[in-house]
Amino acid sequence: LDRPRALSGIQPTAGSFHLGNYLGAVRQYVALQETHDAFYMVVDLHAITIPQDPQELRANTRVAVAQLLAAGLDPDRCTLFVQSHVPEHAQLAWVMNCLTGFGEASRMTQFKDKSTKQGADRTTVGLFTYPVLQVADILLYQASQVPVGEDQRQHIELTRDLAERFNSRFGHAFTVPSAHIVKETGKIYDLQDPSIKMSKSASTPKGIISLLDEPKVSAKKIKSAVTDLETVVRFDEESKPGVSNLLTIYATLTGVSIAELERKYEGKGYGALKTDLADVMLDWVAPFRARTQEYLDDPETLDNILAKGAEKARTVAAETLALAYDKVGL
Ligand code: ADP
Ligand code: NA
DSSP: OOOOEEEEEEOOTTSSOBHHHIIIIIHHHHHHTTTSEEEEEEOHHHHTTSOOOHHHHHHHHHHHHHHHHHHTOOTTTSEEEEGGGOTHHHHHHHHHHTTSOHHHHHTOHHHHHHHHHHOTTTOOHHHHHHHHHHHHHHHHTTOSEEEOOGGGHHHHHHHHHHHHHHHHHHOOOOOOOEEEOOTTTSOOBOSSOTTSBOOTTTSOGGGOOBTTSOHHHHHHHHHTOOOOSOOOOOOBTTTBHHHHHHHHHHHHHHOOOHHHHHHHTTTOOHHHHHHHHHHHHHHHHHHHHHHHHHHHTOHHHHHHHHHHHHHHHHHHHHHHHHHHHHHHTO
């Protein structure tokens, strides 16, 4: 296989993915499995950087895998695994920690936001080095493309910096990766506050669509999305962020262009747009939820997929780790 490599990871923390995760990241995972030698993992080691309930984490990790399969990942066309099943992640992370400046890590905006919210006493050192673990995740697979949402751009920049630093200090070991961010869907906004991104940590329940919620609940949230005082359905992210967000969601889920949607709703108000998008949402979420449940009801198949995935991932990861250890003198 001479295809370029892609890698990405998603946290199991919330149980359900949200619509931003799906449109910004998971949809791209599905697309890239056709063109890349793609590795996708549920990042349970990242999940323990904030307090976890062990049983819940174990269950949510499986729910995350089931959702990735329900979204269209095909274990015959990509490598799907759980991060902690491949010990090389933690091993390479240590090497990369020793190459990362304290000031450099301190400048990561996600860490600054999360640690400010939690307070210094509740913030773990694990949360501080989270981006460095992510660096190791990517470099282990020699990934050239990393499908992520816009919020991950700084972490991918750090990955590039550290790969280049390692390569020039110790000799070439790592592919320098690029972020694969789709402009249209790289940042899906909160439905109640379209000035912030939809996020499991910052959004209020009404502002976030959880894909495993009762479909009717999601439809209702679309109907009560915050828009603006105009009534014209027009894509304009600057002055009409709420409506533009709805148009992005609508266009991406249906494949209808935004220009066509603007024409379709000309002279109609936001009510028509929201009612139709609520239906689109229902039609998308209901089968997604059913497929997820089917995978969860078949634990043997899920176990087999993960065992095969971990084995494939380890073959690649072990080779890179051995090279990196050798280069640094271990
Ligand atoms: P969250 O940011 O809600 O905590 P994760 O950190 O688990 O979720 O993100 C998983 C993936 O989803 C990442 O690639 C991230 O960039 C992407 N993502 C998260 N929120 C959004 C959003 N609102 N719009 C687009 N992509 C997003
Ligand atoms: Na994120």
